[in-house]
Amino acid sequence: MKKMIGSKVALYPMPVVLVGANVGGRPNYITIAHVGIADLGTISLSMGKSHYTNAGIVENECFSVNLPGVDLVKETDYCGLVSGRKADKSKLFETFYGTLEKAPMIVGCPVNMECRLVGKVDMPSHDLFLGEVVETHVDESCTNGDKIDFSKVHPILFAMYDKSYFKLGERFADAWSVGKELMK
Amino acid sequence: MKKMIGSKVALYPMPVVLVGANVGGRPNYITIAHVGIADLGTISLSMGKSHYTNAGIVENECFSVNLPGVDLVKETDYCGLVSGRKADKSKLFETFYGTLEKAPMIVGCPVNMECRLVGKVDMPSHDLFLGEVVETHVDESCTNGDKIDFSKVHPILFAMYDKSYFKLGERFADAWSVGKELMK
Numbered sequence: 268m269k270k271m272i273g274s275k276v277a278l279y280p281m282p283v284v285l286v287g288a289n290v291g292g293r294p295n296y297i298t299i300a301h302v303g304i305a306d307l308g309t310i311s312l313s314m315g316k317s318h319y320t321n322a323g324i325v326e327n328e329c330f331s332v333n334l335p336g337v338d339l340v341k342e343t344d345y346c347g348l349v350s351g352r353k354a355d356k357s358k359l360f361e362t363f364y365g366t367l368e369k370a371p372m373i374v375g376c377p378v379n380m381e382c383r384l385v386g387k388v389d390m391p392s393h394d395l396f397l398g399e400v401v402e403t404h405v406d407e408s409c410t411n412g413d414k415i416d417f418s419k420v421h422p423i424l425f426a427m428y429d430k431s432y433f434k435l436g437e438r439f440a441d442a443w444s445v446g447k448e449l450m451k
Numbered sequence: 452m453k454k455m456i457g458s459k460v461a462l463y464p465m466p467v468v469l470v471g472a473n474v475g476g477r478p479n480y481i482t483i484a485h486v487g488i489a490d491l492g493t494i495s496l497s498m499g500k501s502h503y504t505n506a507g508i509v510e511n512e513c514f515s516v517n518l519p520g521v522d523l524v525k526e527t528d529y530c531g532l533v534s535g536r537k538a539d540k541s542k543l544f545e546t547f548y549g550t551l552e553k554a555p556m557i558v559g560c561p562v563n564m565e566c567r568l569v570g571k572v573d574m575p576s577h578d579l580f581l582g583e584v585v586e587t588h589v590d591e592s593c594t595n596g597d598k599i600d601f602s603k604v605h606p607i608l609f610a611m612y613d614k615s616y617f618k619l620g621e622r623f624a625d626a627w628s629v630g631k632e633l634m635k
Contacts, residue, residue, distance in 0.1 A: 303495045428599050
């Protein structure tokens with residue numbers, strides 16, 4: 268039986284990321300789960316226009332996307348609770364820089380992407396930043412050869428309705444494969 | 452130890468959805484995992500420009516986003532393998548329509564969103580469709596009151612690197628809460 272619950276975005280769970288940007292010359296990190304893949308090489312971030320980090324992204328024309336593991340859930344949640352205007356959140360983490368030089372990344376996150384800002388869509392309440400991934404850094408312990416093994420990343424997944432953080436479950440099927448039997 | 456693996460989008464896992472649109476007056480469904488949340492009420496879909504479904508979205512100015520459960524993994528994978536140009540994929544599912552009247556939805560998917568097309572960003576290789584959610588339909592068995600309980604939805608999560616479908620794991624922490632102890 269279907270129930271109508273109004274106009275609710277129900278595209279969950281989404282991976283939780285820590286977005287890094289220099290603001291006023293200092294690294295800052297903010298927690299975002301309203302993210303997306305916009306093109307084969309491009310990530311989208313939906314960020315409330317009033318956030319402290321937005322100006323840093325525009326100023327430096329770059330940002331980082333860091334995937335925390337479940338071990339960082341307290342720090343990750345904290346970075347969504349407290350503005351960089353009020354606290355120096357960079358003290359929570361060890362920061363490193365890469366190719367773009369101005370996109371701060373978190374050593375303790377198993378996956379880090381450096382993104383060049385390639386667009387900004389002015390949405391009614393949010394800035395939609397589009398970032399082309401320039402380089403990806405991964406903990407060697409989370410790879411199989413050059414591929415990232417997400418079962419080793421232990422990402423944090425978010426669903427907004429009951430304010431949940433979930434773990435990733437088991438790998439159970441092969442994409443572009445398990446449906447082939449219906450092609451007969 | 453960090454390893455650089457080049458410019459790889461590593462924003463996974465993402466929820467797998469079946470996007471519905473009428474094409475030539477007939478319901479069609481395509482599997483997409485390169486999705487996103489673009490604003491509080493708006494979803495983004497990144498779809499290769501050559502897909503059969505894109506013209507239907509533009510023509511009808513609407514589409515649906517359906518979240519399949521793991522029980523539909525074969526059908527979901529199949530809808531990403533075969534073009535609507537070659538097969539009538541609507542025969543796999545029971546279709547229903549809602550408020551927008553022209554956005555076909557799948558009864559067998561526990562969550563369905565009707566979206567009005569509000570924008571299209573021309574990305575280098577993909578169309579980025581922006582859809583405002585107009586109404587959300589949920590199986591009553593997947594709700595707690597008016598809230599969707601994603602542990603009951605059993606969504607399919609996708610990671611591109613090793614062509615994986617994952618299940619959702621356990622709920623392990625409260626968002627906007629677990630990090631509060633670091634505020635002291």
